[in-house]
Amino acid sequence: xxxxxxxxxxxxxxxxxxxxxxxxxxxxxxxxxxxxxxxxxxxxxxxxxxxxxxxxxxxxxxxxxxxxxxxxxxxxxxxxxxxxxxxxxxxxxxxxxxxxxxxxxxxxxxxxxxxxxxxxxxxxxxxxxxxxxxxxxxxxxxxxxxxxxxxxxxxxxxxxxxxxxxxxxxxxxxxxxxxxxxxxxx
Numbered sequence: 015x016x017x018x019x020x021x022x023x024x025x026x027x028x029x030x031x032x033x034x035x036x037x038x039x040x041x042x043x044x045x046x047x048x049x050x051x052x053x054x055x056x057x058x059x060x061x062x063x064x065x066x067x068x069x070x071x072x073x074x075x076x077x078x079x080x081x082x083x084x085x086x087x088x089x090x091x092x093x094x095x096x097x098x099x100x101x102x103x104x105x106x107x108x109x110x111x112x113x114x115x116x117x118x119x120x121x122x123x124x125x126x127x128x129x130x131x132x133x134x135x136x137x138x139x140x141x142x143x144x145x146x147x148x149x150x151x152x153x154x155x156x157x158x159x160x161x162x163x164x165x166x167x168x169x170x171x172x173x174x175x176x177x178x179x180x181x182x183x184x185x186x187x188x189x190x191x192x193x194x195x196x197x198x199x200x
Contacts, residue, residue, distance in 0.1 A: 019096060020086050023103040024078065026190055030183040031107070035070040040172045045069050048077045049107060054084060081107065089114055090130045095142040097150040097191050101157050102130075104187055108180075109164065117160050121153070155193045158184060 031049025043051040047069045055069040058080050086092075088111040091099045098118075105114035112128035119126040122137040142150045162184055169177040 019099050020082060020091060020103075022190075023086065023091065023100040024081055026100065026187060027081065027104055027107050028077075030179075030186070040175065047072050048074075050077060050080055054080060058084070085111060088130075089118075090135055093135045094130075095138055095150045095153075097154045098138060098142070098157065100191060101154040101187065104183075105157070105161050108183070109161070113164075117157060121156055121160070151191065151193055154191055155188070158188055158191075158193065 028048060031046075033048055035045070035047045037045040045052040045068070050069055050072055052069045055072055055076075056066055058076065059066060085106045086103050089099075089102045089106045091103050094102060102114050102118055105117065115128045115130045115134070116126050118130065118138070119128075119134055122134060122141060124133050124137045138153070142153060162181070165177060165180045165184070169180075
């Protein structure tokens, strides 16, 4: 449905993930560059038959392949309705593919198992088709609202310092997707 949206989704994600190496002790992901954490990079390099190395040395082709394989493909981005695909991908990057899938599945009223498969795709397409009950933007808006609530729930203690940035990222995503105030509310 939306195979071409990977480029849009990746560009939006990288805008917020940044290009510098970080290793903030309060960041639960640890050492990170372009939003790719060291453990994910280790997994990717092992999969490719490459020796471990610091994520500080990650290349842009590796970044693209990691985001495609471990996030876009994991949430079936090519099969999700447009607008929703970008929203679910960004959540998968920021919160993990399983959590993003569970939020979507819960919204669609299908089995919540953290893996987007045929049942989830069919429900998403049906919910947003011409005869459907919900427009893609409304569904994406509800998904973003769920994500906002999650941010507010986890922004405690030393994690509170990230809330403004998380909300800026989410609101920029809403802007990109053309979500207006009120989309998703209800």
